[in-house]
Each structure stands twice: as C-alpha cells, then as structure tokens.
Amino acid sequence: MSSVMTDQALIRTVSWGAIGGIVLTLFLILLGTINASDVNERQRMDRNTRYGASSGATERVKAVGQMNLASNTAASSATTQVAATATAIIDGKKIYNGMCVACHGAGVAGAPRVGDKGAWAERIDKGATTLYANAINGVQGSSGVMPAKGGNPALSDDEIKAVVDYMVAQSN
Numbered sequence: 001m002s003s004v005m006t007d008q009a010l011i012r013t014v015s016w017g018a019i020g021g022i023v024l025t026l027f028l029i030l031l032g033t034i035n036a037s038d039v040n041e042r043q044r045m046d047r048n049t050r051y052g053a054s055s056g057a058t059e060r061v062k063a064v065g066q067m068n069l070a071s072n073t074a075a076s077s078a079t080t081q082v083a084a085t086a087t088a089i090i091d092g093k094k095i096y097n098g099m100c101v102a103c104h105g106a107g108v109a110g111a112p113r114v115g116d117k118g119a120w121a122e123r124i125d126k127g128a129t130t131l132y133a134n135a136i137n138g139v140q141g142s143s144g145v146m147p148a149k150g151g152n153p154a155l156s157d158d159e160i161k162a163v164v165d166y167m168v169a170q171s172n
C-alpha cells in the first residue's frame with residue numbers, strides 16, 4: 001500500500017502547495033508594485049520634458065491674440081489688432097494683380113475669369129482646401145492647365161491662399 005499517501009503526508013503536501021501559492025502571489029504583487037511605480041515615474045519625467053516649464057509648451061500653446069471686451073474700446077482694438085496683422089500683411093489683391101490676372105483677368109487659356117460667377121460656382125463648391133491645393137500644386141483640369149503657384153514658386157503657400165481667398169470673394 002505504498003502508493004497510498006498517509007493522511008499526514010497529504011496534509012503536508014497540500015500545506016506546502018498553499019504556502020507556495022501565497023509566496024508566489026506576494027511576489028507577483030511586489031513585482032507589480034515595483035513596475036507600476038516605475039511606469040509612473042517614467043510618465044512623470046516624460047511629461048516634464050514635454051510640458052514642463054523648460055519645454056516651452058506654455059509658450060507654444062499661448063493664444064495669438066486676446067480679445068479684451070471689458071476695457072475701453074481703444075485698448076480692445078489694440079489687442080484684437082494683434083491677431084489680425086498676421087494675415088493683413090499679405091495683400092491677396094496686390095499679388096493677384098501682379099501675376100494671376102494675366103490668365104484669370106480675361107480668362108486666358110481656359111482660366112476661370114475672376115468675377116465670372118458661373119465659372120467659379122462649381123470650383124467654389126469643391127471647398128477652399130481643394131482650391132488652395134490646386135493653386136499651390138497646379139492642376140490639369142477640364143478647361144486648361146493651372147501652373148503651380150501661377151508659375152511663381154517664390155510665392156509662399158500662405159500668399160497663394162490669400163490670393164485664392166481674394167479671387168473667390170470677387171467671384172461669388
């Protein structure tokens with residue numbers, strides 16, 4: 001009957017198993033805690049470098065201009081002016097008259113004539129983003145070829161956008 005465990009042996013085996021289980025559980029909990037605090041620490045350091053005082057994040061997310069509605073009108077117009085100058089520097093009309101008018105003024109080579117609402121309605125429907133992209137990158141359309149930036153790569157994307165805004169405003 002040697003294969004049959006005595007009661008004592010059975011109790012011993014079960015006890016060791018239980019103790020082993022408890023030790024293992026405690027070990028895993030400890031491991032988890034160590035790891036978790038490590039992750040927290042790493043995240044904290046990461047946040048610090050990304051958003052901390054020295055990262056310049058505050059500077060980057062700062063509002064461009066501020067509306068000050070409460071104070072007197074002189075002060076508030078001065079503050080709203082700040083936000084407006086960025087786009088005001090670019091004179092879309094002037095650039096248009098300088099070069100885009102060559103084709104778009106009279107409708108040369110299939111260019112939609114500025115002021116011709118019929119010619120622009122469908123184009124405007126495509127949305128400003130598409131018009132900007134086609135004016136910046138150029139497009140071979142159904143009526144002709146629009147050269148990238150009207151053939152003047154020296155113009156910035158923002159300048160082209162301002163001109164497109166002007167052309168659209170004149171044509172709708």
Ligand code: HEC
Nearest residue numbers: 100103110111123134135141142143144145146149150163
């Ligand atoms: C060499 C002639 C020419 C010049 C210069 C020119 N364009 Fe064009 N443009 C065209 C033609 C042709 C089309 C029509 C393309 C088509 O859709 O078939 C066009 C179309 C466009 C469209 C409409 C694009 C669309 O998706 O419908 C915009 C916007 C535009 N031009 C902006 C400009 C701007 C801004 C300038 C000046 C920086 C300029 N163009 C200069 C010939 C010209």
